[in-house]
Amino acid sequence: MTSQLSVARPARAGRGGLRAFGKYxxxxxxxxxxxxxxxxxxxxxxxxxxxLMVIFVQLWETTYSAQPGTRLGDFTLRDIIWYLAIxxxxxxxxxxxxxxxxxxxRSGDLAYLLGRPCSYVFYQYAHYxxxxxxxxxxxxxxxxxxxxxxxxxxxxxxxxxxxGPLVVFLSISIDFVALxxxxxxxxxTEETESFALIYSRLVLVLGxxxxxxxxxxxxxxxxxxxLPFAALxxxxxxxxxxxxxxxxxxxxxxxxxxxxxxxxVVAGVYRLAVRRVNINGG
Amino acid sequence: xxxxxxxxxxxxxANMQAAMEYRAGFWSQVVSMMLNDGLWLTFWFFYFNHYRxxxxxxxxDVIVLWAVxxxxxGIATGVFGRAPRLAALITSGGLxxxxxLPKNVLLxxxxxxxxxxxxxxxxxxxxxxxxxxxxxxxxxxxxxxxxLLIAVIFTAFLVxxxxxxFWLGNSEGLAQQLMGALISFSxxxxxxxxxxxxxxxxxxxxxxxxxxxxxxxxxxxxxxxxAGLLAFTLGIASLAxxxxxxxxxxxxxxxxxxxxxx
Numbered sequence: 001m002t003s004q005l006s007v008a009r010p011a012r013a014g015r016g017g018l019r020a021f022g023k024y025x026x027x028x029x030x031x032x033x034x035x036x037x038x039x040x041x042x043x044x045x046x047x048x049x050x051x052l053m054v055i056f057v058q059l060w061e062t063t064y065s066a067q068p069g070t071r072l073g074d075f076t077l078r079d080i081i082w083y084l085a086i087x088x089x090x091x092x093x094x095x096x097x098x099x100x101x102x103x104x105x106r107s108g109d110l111a112y113l114l115g116r117p118c119s120y121v122f123y124q125y126a127h128y129x130x131x132x133x134x135x136x137x138x139x140x141x142x143x144x145x146x147x148x149x150x151x152x153x154x155x156x157x158x159x160x161x162x163x164g165p166l167v168v169f170l171s172i173s174i175d176f177v178a179l180x181x182x183x184x185x186x187x188x189t190e191e192t193e194s195f196a197l198i199y200s201r202l203v204l205v206l207g208x209x210x211x212x213x214x215x216x217x218x219x220x221x222x223x224x225x226x227l228p229f230a231a232l233x234x235x236x237x238x239x240x241x242x243x244x245x246x247x248x249x250x251x252x253x254x255x256x257x258x259x260x261x262x263x264x265v266v267a268g269v270y271r272l273a274v275r276r277v278n279i280n281g282g
Numbered sequence: 283x284x285x286x287x288x289x290x291x292x293x294x295x296a297n298m299q300a301a302m303e304y305r306a307g308f309w310s311q312v313v314s315m316m317l318n319d320g321l322w323l324t325f326w327f328f329y330f331n332h333y334r335x336x337x338x339x340x341x342x343d344v345i346v347l348w349a350v351x352x353x354x355x356g357i358a359t360g361v362f363g364r365a366p367r368l369a370a371l372i373t374s375g376g377l378x379x380x381x382x383l384p385k386n387v388l389l390x391x392x393x394x395x396x397x398x399x400x401x402x403x404x405x406x407x408x409x410x411x412x413x414x415x416x417x418x419x420x421x422x423x424x425x426x427x428x429x430l431l432i433a434v435i436f437t438a439f440l441v442x443x444x445x446x447x448f449w450l451g452n453s454e455g456l457a458q459q460l461m462g463a464l465i466s467f468s469x470x471x472x473x474x475x476x477x478x479x480x481x482x483x484x485x486x487x488x489x490x491x492x493x494x495x496x497x498x499x500x501x502x503x504x505x506x507x508x509a510g511l512l513a514f515t516l517g518i519a520s521l522a523x524x525x526x527x528x529x530x531x532x533x534x535x536x537x538x539x540x541x542x543x544x
Contacts, residue, residue, distance in 0.1 A: 047456070054479055055466055055470055058474055058475050062337060062473070066336055066337060191311070194307075197314045198314050201318045201322075204321070205324060205325055210325040211328055215329065216328055
């Protein structure tokens with residue numbers, strides 16, 4: 001015998017702001033601990049990062065040496081290698097969040113998680129942040145060591161270093177919202193991996209991983225800088241490597257707007273998705 | 283030989299039928315992989331729009347490189363779709379159900395699955411070569427031969443990495459990262475690399491054979507180059523075969539019950 005219960009809206013977070021924060025802080029810590037337990041996997045991931053850094057360093061060394069006097073906007077070779085170290089750190093540290101959401105939707109685990117005394121969205125956010133922080137630390141360490149060996153100390157200014165954590169935090173938060181939305185598509189599509197693949201490749205190309213946006217032919221360069229993908233990798237890396245107050249202000253506005261618009265869209269999609277959840281028990 | 287080809291064809295047909303059970307999912311993966319490859323090629327168009335020539339390579343050389351690499355990788359993982367999961371299969375005791383089958387174990391394992399996105403790679407490689415390069419019939423035939431050789435190199439490398447699991451236990455993560463490294467190095471112009479990295483690309487990570495030889499042969503055919511590529515392909519395939527069967531002696535059964543539906 002089964003009974004059917006339609007869940008109209010997600011469970012709400014606790015009323016006390018501090019208590020609610022404590023809950024998510026605990027989830028964040030649990031996620032950090034859990035990621036550290038699989039440290040060998042993270043170390044293996046660093047192997048690919050080493051390969052990617054070697055490729056980029058040799059590509060740009062060759063490019064600069066083959067065409068003496070060449071400059072990439074206002075980037076020297078040292079600037080570009082440190083820029084690439086930061087974008088690679090961000091690009092290779094993304095957890096498979098969409099796959100987890102997709103799995104929870106298909107397996108029905110989502111229905112159980114919705115019943116917990118915390119918001120499903122913030123639960124996933126805290127979990128994702130924990131995982132991402134560990135991956136960022138490992139990737140950052142490897143990328144920084146390699147850049148240091150290849151081109152020497154970083155060209156960062158103090159302002160760049162101070163602004164870095166904020167723009168990186170906003171960048172990984174935008175990534176969360178996008179990946180969460182892709183995972184939710186499991187309610188309507190057979191598989192979501194292809195959407196994740198296209199998203200990651202758009203980030204790679206339009207986010208300035210493969211090529212700094214200065215190299216894009218116009219008007220594509222201007223369009224790419226205005227798109228949200230630039231706020232994910234190109235913007236933060238450029239702010240850290242070549243801090244400029246005007247650029248920093250524009251980046252914060254771009255990141256804030258992207259996060260706001262994406263969050264509103266995802267809130268709508270989430271509301272629609274949760275209406276489709278049926279809990280069967282008996 | 284013909285029996286083996288028919289055997290591979292039979293499995294391929296069964297795998298495709300299984301993949302087509304989720305038709306929308308299959309095609310979305312094919313299309314998204316083609317878009318993915320297209321975005322990478324766009325990067326190179328932008329790069330060569332800025333620099334024109336890099337150590338003798340021009341944009342058409344990179345198109346050829348991408349056409350051969352994607353098509354070869356597509357065949358390797360489309361036809362031999364279990365190769366990327368070999369390490370997981372070994373550590374989970376999943377080889378049990380293959381050991382009692384009449385055909386040889388390695389071939390049976392390799393052809394027992396297909397990867398949907400691989401067909402996107404294959405289609406992309408073919409289209410890029412036919413549409414952007416517009417080859418003569420002789421070049422098209424040479425392209426097909428090169429793609430088959432590259433597919434064998436990719437498959438053999440996957441088997442070598444997967445076989446590490448016989449000695450190292452759970453080495454799926456290591457195998458994935460090393461394969462990622464091979465793919466990454468294979469899709470950049472070889473003249474970009476120098477020093478110890480170049481040596482690495484013609485030995486431990488055989489990306490040089492995937493990127494340098496096909497481009498050079500399609501630019502200017504030379505028998506010694508083709509002979510070199512053939513010899514390397516034969517060598518790595520034999521090594522993979524040898525390492526897998528040497529490792530199989532160490533394999534411990536997972537006491538798993540399983541059936542093979544084909």
